[in-house]
Amino acid sequence: MRNSRILLLCILGAALLSSVMSNSSAGGPDECCFKYYPRRLNKNLIRSYYMTDYRCSKTGAILVTQKSRHICVDPSLSWVETIMRSLDEKTF
Known part of the structure; x- marks a missing residue:
């Protein structure tokens, strides 16, 4: 009787541990913007x-420079929209 309870506890513990481990990667987004870059960037550098x-709590656009730097900017700014539109047109 005692062995069956120990076995049941082990099975229950393993089930709980596996569910926690599988949900750890789905906890949240990998990259968010908490602060926007304050200055305008040259579109030729992006x-x-x-x-x-x-x-994420703030909507953000992350611009990747020629040197592979990732810069968070506000996507509602006109200069950011212009850069994104220009990059979108290049891909077509």
Whole structure:
């Protein structure tokens, strides 16, 4: 009787541990913008961009420079929209 309880506890512990381990990677977004870069950037220095995850508290665009630096900017600014539009047109 005692052995069956220990076995049951071990199985229950393993099940709980596996569920915690599988959910640890789905906890949240990998990259969010908490502060925007304050100055305007030259569009010739930007190689690409991507948007932050919808789960981030601030919507942000991350501009990737020619030297592979990732810079968070406000996507609603006109100069950022111009850069994103220009990069989108280059891909077509």
